Amino acid sequence: MNTFDDDELRLRLRRVDPARDLPAFDQERTARMSQQTIENAQPETPDPAPRRRGLWWGIGGALAGVAAASVVTAVVLTSGVGGPAAPGAKRPPLQLADQGQNVAAMCMALTPELLDGNQGAFRGTVVAIEGDRVTVQVDLVYRGEPGPTVELTQQDAQAADFSATQYVLGGSFLISYSDGYVAYCGQSAAASPELTAVYEAAYGPGTPVGGQGVAVGEPAPGQPGTEQPSPKLPAELDGPVTIGEPQDLIVDAALDLPIDGYPSEATHVRVTITGHGAGSMSFDSDAPGFAVTGTWTADDAAAGLAVTTADIPLAEATLLRFRPSEGFSATVVLQYVAVPQA
Amino acid sequence: MDVIDETGVRARFTALVGEVADPLRRFLARRTDADTAEDVLADTLLVLWRRIREVPAAPGEALPWAFGVAHRTLANAERSARRRDRLAARIAAIDPPQDVPSPADSDADDGAAVRAALAGLRPADAEVLRLWAWEGLEAAAIGRVLSISPNAASIRLHRAKARLREELGKTAVAGGHVDGEGRRR
Numbered sequence: 001m002n003t004f005d006d007d008e009l010r011l012r013l014r015r016v017d018p019a020r021d022l023p024a025f026d027q028e029r030t031a032r033m034s035q036q037t038i039e040n041a042q043p044e045t046p047d048p049a050p051r052r053r054g055l056w057w058g059i060g061g062a063l064a065g066v067a068a069a070s071v072v073t074a075v076v077l078t079s080g081v082g083g084p085a086a087p088g089a090k091r092p093p094l095q096l097a098d099q100g101q102n103v104a105a106m107c108m109a110l111t112p113e114l115l116d117g118n119q120g121a122f123r124g125t126v127v128a129i130e131g132d133r134v135t136v137q138v139d140l141v142y143r144g145e146p147g148p149t150v151e152l153t154q155q156d157a158q159a160a161d162f163s164a165t166q167y168v169l170g171g172s173f174l175i176s177y178s179d180g181y182v183a184y185c186g187q188s189a190a191a192s193p194e195l196t197a198v199y200e201a202a203y204g205p206g207t208p209v210g211g212q213g214v215a216v217g218e219p220a221p222g223q224p225g226t227e228q229p230s231p232k233l234p235a236e237l238d239g240p241v242t243i244g245e246p247q248d249l250i251v252d253a254a255l256d257l258p259i260d261g262y263p264s265e266a267t268h269v270r271v272t273i274t275g276h277g278a279g280s281m282s283f284d285s286d287a288p289g290f291a292v293t294g295t296w297t298a299d300d301a302a303a304g305l306a307v308t309t310a311d312i313p314l315a316e317a318t319l320l321r322f323r324p325s326e327g328f329s330a331t332v333v334l335q336y337v338a339v340p341q342a
Numbered sequence: 343m344d345v346i347d348e349t350g351v352r353a354r355f356t357a358l359v360g361e362v363a364d365p366l367r368r369f370l371a372r373r374t375d376a377d378t379a380e381d382v383l384a385d386t387l388l389v390l391w392r393r394i395r396e397v398p399a400a401p402g403e404a405l406p407w408a409f410g411v412a413h414r415t416l417a418n419a420e421r422s423a424r425r426r427d428r429l430a431a432r433i434a435a436i437d438p439p440q441d442v443p444s445p446a447d448s449d450a451d452d453g454a455a456v457r458a459a460l461a462g463l464r465p466a467d468a469e470v471l472r473l474w475a476w477e478g479l480e481a482a483a484i485g486r487v488l489s490i491s492p493n494a495a496s497i498r499l500h501r502a503k504a505r506l507r508e509e510l511g512k513t514a515v516a517g518g519h520v521d522g523e524g525r526r527r
Contacts, residue, residue, distance in 0.1 A: 004507070004510075006503065009475070009503060009506065009507065010474065010475045012452065012456050012510075013456060013460070013471060013472075013474075013475035013476065013506075014475055014476065015452070015453055015456065016453045016456045016457050016460070017372065017475070017476045018371060018372050019367075019368035019369075019371040019372050019476070022367070022368060022371060024364050025363050025364040025367065027360060029363075030356075030359045030360045030363045030364070031356060031359075031360070033359055033363055033387060034352075034355055034356040034358075034359035034360075034363075034387075035356075036384075037355075037359070037384070037387040037388055037390075037391050038352060038355065038391060040384070040388065041388055041391050041392065260489065261489060261490075261491075262489055263489075263490070264466070264488035264489055264490050265466070267414070267417050267418065313414075313418055314414055315389070315411070315414035315415045315417065315418045316389070316418075318393065318396065
């Protein structure tokens with residue numbers, strides 16, 4: 001009786017199937033479950049195709065509700081976009097405001113046509129962050145006359161959610177604006193090859209600006225937590241066990257990395273980013289709550305400083321997104337882990 | 343531009359739930375207590391809704407994909423503190439009997455022997471056997487659930503069957519049977 005073939009083995013196992021006597025769900029029941037799931041998920045909508053998620057898709061969850069094509073509204077432009085400044089003349093830097101985080105918006109997909117509605121656009125490097133005041137040195141003008149430097153407002157990291165831009169010192173950003181407001185929802189973000197391509201399609205190649213002295217206005221009172229978003233160090237969980245060898249890769253451009261083919265024992269993935277030089281890297285996942293931006297000075301990089309994420313649950317994450325600042329590269333190490341059952 | 347065809351998406355999701363809800367519910371009933379199964383089923387359906395555009399459209403592909411989501415969602419749920427109390431209750435309720443089944447031939451005794459043999463396997467081996475026998479999946483689909491290659495799944499399944507035969511053979515040793523194929527772990 002012990003040399004049973006597969007069929008007999010399967011049959012014997014099926015006799016002890018604990019679900020053997022469960023009555024089947026009927027169609028009415030499954031229709032109700034489907035309806036309940038959609039209602040419970042409200043106001044979330046299904047994620048768009050993975051590559052676009054996050055960068056172009058904006059505020060979901062609690063903030064969703066009001067649809068707006070692009071979030072460009074009131075005028076608070078203070079100065080500086082009149083005529084061209086006289087050579088050598090110091091004019092106050094253009095100040096651009098952010099949309100408040102109370103703006104409820106769903107973002108439209110980013111297209112050159114959408115960008116074309118903006119009054120001005122430039123590429124700049126963040127040269128100072130004081131409190132929530134961010135000074136950007138303009139190095140390429142696509143449209144308008146932003147002047148040599150522009151002042152922006154830092155967004156709260158928690159509220160930003162990739163629909164706004166988290167500025168990091170030394171980072172290169174593409175900024176579109178109208179009426180004194182930065183256009184978000186993917187229109188303004190860290191300079192990536194993809195976004196640069198859309199900018200060039202919308203505005204043309206742009207005009208380089210010679211580097212000029214930074215004119216920083218009155219320093220704003222320091223606000224805690226806004227100066228250089230500091231990477232969160234991993235919360236040590238209940239003794240996770242590493243699974244398999246760490247996998248490393250070099251990231252020097254925006255990368256959406258699908259997670260698949262991981263060992264079945266793994267429950268989480270831990271991401272460690274080590275910068276190779278000065279610059280920054282934004283990282284997030286489609287699992288909610290795992291966004292981090294690491295900023296490295298040249299000294300930090302020389303010292304081998306790394307940012308490690310908390311362990312990201314594989315049941316929720318299908319994609320890891322890396323957004324390095326321009327010219328920045330880093331070694332990214334993925335380590336699968338199994339978090340023991342509590 | 344991404345245009346969300348919400349009606350189409352909802353219709354697809356409703357059809358998907360019609361296809362997978364019952365198998366998912368059985369999948370969970372086989373692996374956890376009723377309360378956890380219910381919670382994890384709801385969570386799994388939520389993940390399916392969020393990722394409806396990633397669900398494979400090819401016939402027969404959606405179910406292993408959904409099992410994979412349920413497998414990982416359950417693993418997460420089992421780590422929650424809430425789970426601890428339920429687990430204790432479940433172990434008390436369904437742990438295989440400690441007494442060694444007699445080698446009699448009745449169905450009840452055979453059931454106890456099979457449960458004991460399954461419990462005697464490594465969890466990973468027992469899981470591929472469950473997926474094979476209870477969920478009715480072949481190696482390639484098992485690989486999709488467990489996120490391993492079809493080849494690895496096939497090898498694991500083959501070994502697990504051999505080990506189960508060996509375990510079952512042990513219970514029949516009293517009758518003088520020897521399983522030549524089985525190998526001790």
